[in-house]
Amino acid sequence: MSLPLRSTIAALVAAAALPVAADADRERENLARLEHELALLASEVRAAKADAPSIARIHFQYDNLARDLDLIRAGIADHLDAPRHPRPIEPLKGDYRR
Numbered sequence: 001m002s003l004p005l006r007s008t009i010a011a012l013v014a015a016a017a018l019p020v021a022a023d024a025d026r027e028r029e030n031l032a033r034l035e036h037e038l039a040l041l042a043s044e045v046r047a048a049k050a051d052a053p054s055i056a057r058i059h060f061q062y063d064n065l066a067r068d069l070d071l072i073r074a075g076i077a078d079h080l081d082a083p084r085h086p087r088p089i090e091p092l093k094g095d096y097r098r
Contacts, residue, residue, distance in 0.1 A: 028080060035076045042069050 049062035 024084075031076050031080055035073055035080070038069055038073045038076070042066060042073075045069065 045062055045066050048060075049066075052060065052062065
């Protein structure tokens, strides 16, 4: 294989890998932004709970909403904090005879 052909192949392989990394970075940025927005929303929920009328026939369950928002934020944070490299896989034994 000639040097220009090897260089071309190497450049194509490198170029093909770039969008994947860019997409992963964009996803992380989007999720971080969502996590931030959910934190702002949680403070709005606390303010709404404080302003809610105490004498009402039906009460909105602000505590349930706040708990659900916390669960969603925790799920996003877990994903963002997860290692970016593949987890190790236990090797197969390969010997299936007795």
